[in-house]
Amino acid sequence: MHHALDLTTSRRGLFIAGAGLAAGATAAVHAPYALGQAEAQQTGYTNPVVWQDFADIEIIRVGSDFYMTASTMHYSPGAPVLHSRDLVNWEFIGHSVPRLDFSDWYDLNGGHRYIVGIWASSLTHRASENRFYWLGQIDFHRSFMYTAADPAGPWTRHAEFPRSYYDAGMLVDTDDTMYVAYGNTELYVAQLSADGKTEVRNEHVFSSPPEIGGMEGARFYKINGSYYMFLTKPPNGQYILKSSSPWGPYEVREVLLDMPGPIPGGGIPHQGGLVSTPNGAWYYMGFVDAPRRPRAGPRADHLDRGRLAAGADGERRLGADVPVPGPPPAPRAVHDRH
Secondary structure, three states, rough: OOOOOOOOOOOEEEEOOOOOOOOOOOOOOOOOOOOOOHHHHOOEEOOOOOOOOOOOEEEEOOOOEEEEEEEEEOOEEEEEEEEEOOOOOOEEEEEEEEEOOHHHHHHHOOOOOOOOOOOOOOOEEEEOEEEEEEEEEOOOOEEEEEOOOOOOOOEEEEEEEOOOOOOOOEEEOOOOOOOEEEEEEEEEEEEEEOOOOOOEEEEEEEOOOOOOOOOOOEEEEEOEEEEEEEEOOOOOEEEEEEEEOOOOOOOEEEEEOOOOOOOOOOOOOEEEEEEEEOOOEEEEEEOOOOOOOOOOOOOOOOOOOEEOOOOOOOOOOOOOOOOOOOOOOOOOOOOOOO
8 A cells, every 4th residue: 555645745734524615623633544443433633634735636435435636746656546434534545647658848858847747637437337537637738538447546548638628527427428627717518428538519608707706626516417516716715606507507606715724824725626425415625725934835735524614703714623524434445566
């Protein structure tokens, strides 16, 4: 199994939030690791649950297992896959992109690709195949899809698209159709072919209103027959679009704006995703910027669970003393690859 995170060098932390978006917690959890008896008895936690350089996360559930991916820029291998049974305790199980081989510059031959590479990618599971898919744009002019039968790998390249699915969010509809929501300010939906290797339809579906400003970081869901696009207004807001069709028209609602995070001076929770537990409760998981100095510095992803709480002053804030999403079942088997 991959080693746990090194807290002395980690830069971000992770948080989860409950139905309606929430926050808070008690018992401290500091890094991803395989669950044991002690974790199975855990009843609370403290944000951030993971201190690591994980931005722009997406989280999904398959059965009783949760999986997460995140931006890793120019680092290779890329697109880490993390696993959890309770949204609090996490373990590394692999990478969706085994090697960044998109150009010679990724090998420092003739140039470099620092701070580009994998940005705000998407992870999904297609139940009809019992297969996982990862999608991300590279260098702002093309996108790649990788796939695996086991989220721990091996992952293989599945397709290359001649379009930048910027800040993509994949959706596998109830009829097995694969969609991609993406864009910044101007938002689009693409429909993929049945084999997920080509684009068969693409439409502009929404323009961010001037009073809101640019929105990005799309996560795409179908819940109770309606389509939802969960968007971030970096770095301080989350909005949601709703429609009866993936092609719109969409209405927009504010979910959170300027909600204080769990790290003093660490910024506002944003650019994460929504996930449901097996018992039907919904949670929000995202990250916050946590600079260690006034200028550009390291950031912290954190995990927060609970509900959006109203403070004494009526402002939304991260709550406290919130239990974990539920006692986790036995952990999935993770084989030692060394």
